[in-house]
Amino acid sequence: MKYLSTRGQAPKQSFLQILLGGLAPDGGLYLPERYPQFIAAELEFMRGMDYRQLAFTLLSRFADDIEPDDLKALIDKTYTTEAYSHGRPDSDFSQITPLRHLEDGLYLLELSNGPTLAFKDMAMQLLGNLFEYALDQAGRDINILGATSGDTGSAAEYAMRGKHNVRVFMLSPEHGMTRFQQAQMYSLQDANIFNIAIRGVFDECQDIVKAVSNDLEFKAKYRIGAVNSINWARVAAQVIYYFKAWFAVTTSEGQPVDFAVPSGNFGNVCAGHIARMMGLPIRKLIVATNENDVLDEFFRTGVYRPRSSAETLHTSSPSMDISKASNFERFIFDLVGCDGGRVAELWRAVDRGESFDLNASGLFAKVVEFGFVSGSSSHADRVSTIRMAWEKYATMIDTHTADGLKVGLEHREAGVPLVCLETALPAKFEDSLVEALGRKPERPAGLENIEALPQRVEMMDADAVAVMAFVAAHAND
Numbered sequence: 001m002k003y004l005s006t007r008g009q010a011p012k013q014s015f016l017q018i019l020l021g022g023l024a025p026d027g028g029l030y031l032p033e034r035y036p037q038f039i040a041a042e043l044e045f046m047r048g049m050d051y052r053q054l055a056f057t058l059l060s061r062f063a064d065d066i067e068p069d070d071l072k073a074l075i076d077k078t079y080t081t082e083a084y085s086h087g088r089p090d091s092d093f094s095q096i097t098p099l100r101h102l103e104d105g106l107y108l109l110e111l112s113n114g115p116t117l118a119f120k121d122m123a124m125q126l127l128g129n130l131f132e133y134a135l136d137q138a139g140r141d142i143n144i145l146g147a148t149s150g151d152t153g154s155a156a157e158y159a160m161r162g163k164h165n166v167r168v169f170m171l172s173p174e175h176g177m178t179r180f181q182q183a184q185m186y187s188l189q190d191a192n193i194f195n196i197a198i199r200g201v202f203d204e205c206q207d208i209v210k211a212v213s214n215d216l217e218f219k220a221k222y223r224i225g226a227v228n229s230i231n232w233a234r235v236a237a238q239v240i241y242y243f244k245a246w247f248a249v250t251t252s253e254g255q256p257v258d259f260a261v262p263s264g265n266f267g268n269v270c271a272g273h274i275a276r277m278m279g280l281p282i283r284k285l286i287v288a289t290n291e292n293d294v295l296d297e298f299f300r301t302g303v304y305r306p307r308s309s310a311e312t313l314h315t316s317s318p319s320m321d322i323s324k325a326s327n328f329e330r331f332i333f334d335l336v337g338c339d340g341g342r343v344a345e346l347w348r349a350v351d352r353g354e355s356f357d358l359n360a361s362g363l364f365a366k367v368v369e370f371g372f373v374s375g376s377s378s379h380a381d382r383v384s385t386i387r388m389a390w391e392k393y394a395t396m397i398d399t400h401t402a403d404g405l406k407v408g409l410e411h412r413e414a415g416v417p418l419v420c421l422e423t424a425l426p427a428k429f430e431d432s433l434v435e436a437l438g439r440k441p442e443r444p445a446g447l448e449n450i451e452a453l454p455q456r457v458e459m460m461d462a463d464a465v466a467v468m469a470f471v472a473a474h475a476n477d
C-alpha cells in the first residue's frame, strides 16, 4: 500500500514512511492510493471478530510494511480491556467500544473509556505504540511539540508516557482548560513528558509551535515532530470502530446504519467516510458542529468558508471550537475524483484566508452520494439534550456528545439504526453537567481526587525563543 498526497505533487510513500511526519512535502495530506475493499461476504466473515482481530484485519491492509506478527503484537498491547475501562460501571469493557442501547434504533457508541476519557485515546494509544516501534526500528528519537486546549494534548501524553525515544513538550494556555483537564496532564510524573503552561491563550501556544516548525534548522537539530489530527495512522485507527459498531447493530449483510459524529477537525467523521468507501454499509454520516459551524455551512450550502481565530467562538463543547477543519481536505480529494491539482488550487484560496464554492462546478451536487448531511447546535441545545438523555435514557452525556445526539436525532429515519458517537465522558466537563442537571457526573474509579495530585508543569511567557531554549535543554542530543 502506497500513500499519495491530496495535492498530487509528492512522491508516494509507505505507511512507516509517513507515520512520523506531518504534511506531505507539497503541503497536502496523505491518503492511500486506493481504499481496501471489503465485500459483503468478507464482512460477514469478520462479524464474529473481537476488537483486536478486527483492528488487525483492517490495519494490516493499511500498514502492509509492518511485519504481521509485529503489527498484531502492537494491536494486542494497545486495545486491552484494562486500558479502555474508564467508562460507566455497567458497560462491557471487553468490547473496547461498547454500544449502549438508548431506545430501539438509537445507540451510543462509547469511544471515551480510554485513559483520558475522550475518543482521541482510540487512535492515540495505538500511535504511541507505533511510534515507539518505528523509532526503535530506525534507531531514531523524536521530540514531540504540540499545543493543546484540552483533549489532544492529554491523549498524546497518555499515549507517549514512558515510551523510549519519545519526549513530549506540550504547551497549554494558563487558563481555558477545565481543572480536571489540567490535572490529567500536569499530574503526569513521567520523565519524558514536559507540560508547559503559557501565560496566554491557545492561539499564542499554537503560534509558538508554528514558529518552531518554521525554524527548519532547529527542527532538524532537535528532531521535532507532531501528533496532530492530520496524522494518517490516527485516521486509520478510527476506521476500526465504525466497523465494530456496524457489526454490533446489524444481524445480516447489507443493512444500512447512520452515524452521528460530533465534529471539529473532521478527523473522526473522515474515518467514517473511509469506512464507507471501503464497503461498510453506512447510509448517512451526520456531521454535527457547535456554534463554530464551518462544516455545517459547507454541507448545507457548498461553500467552505474557514474562519479566522478571532472569529472562532469559545463554547461549552470546546474541543469542537475550530475555524479550519484540517482533515476536510481528505474528503474533498475524494469528492473531486482524486484530482490533486484541483485540491491544490482550492487550498491556495483557503491558505489566503478565502473561501471556495463548489456549486458552479457541480461538485456540491455530488456530496449526497457520499452520505453526508449536517447540523449545528447551541449552548441551549446542549443543555436541553443533556437533560433529555438523562431523563429519557438515564444516561449522562457530555456537551460534545450532546451536539452529536441533537443533530443526529434531527436526521433520524424510521427503520435505520442511528449510532451516536460518544466523544468524551461527562466527568471531563463537570461544570456544564452541573449547569444542565444540577449534579456532578460520576468520576471513573481512581480519578476522584485527581486535582489533589502533585503537578509537574513549567510556567512560561508566550515567547517562542524561551520555549525553544527549554526544548533544547531537555531534548537528548
Ligand SMILES: *Cc1c(COP(=O)(O)O)cnc(C)c1O
Residues within 6 Å of the ligand: 118, 119, 120, 151, 152, 229, 262, 263, 264, 265, 266, 267, 268, 269, 319, 320, 400, 423, 424
Ligand atoms: C477532538 C474532539 C472532537 C472533534 O473531533 P474531530 O476529529 O476533530 O472532528 C469532538 N469531541 C471531542 C470530545 C473531542 O476531543
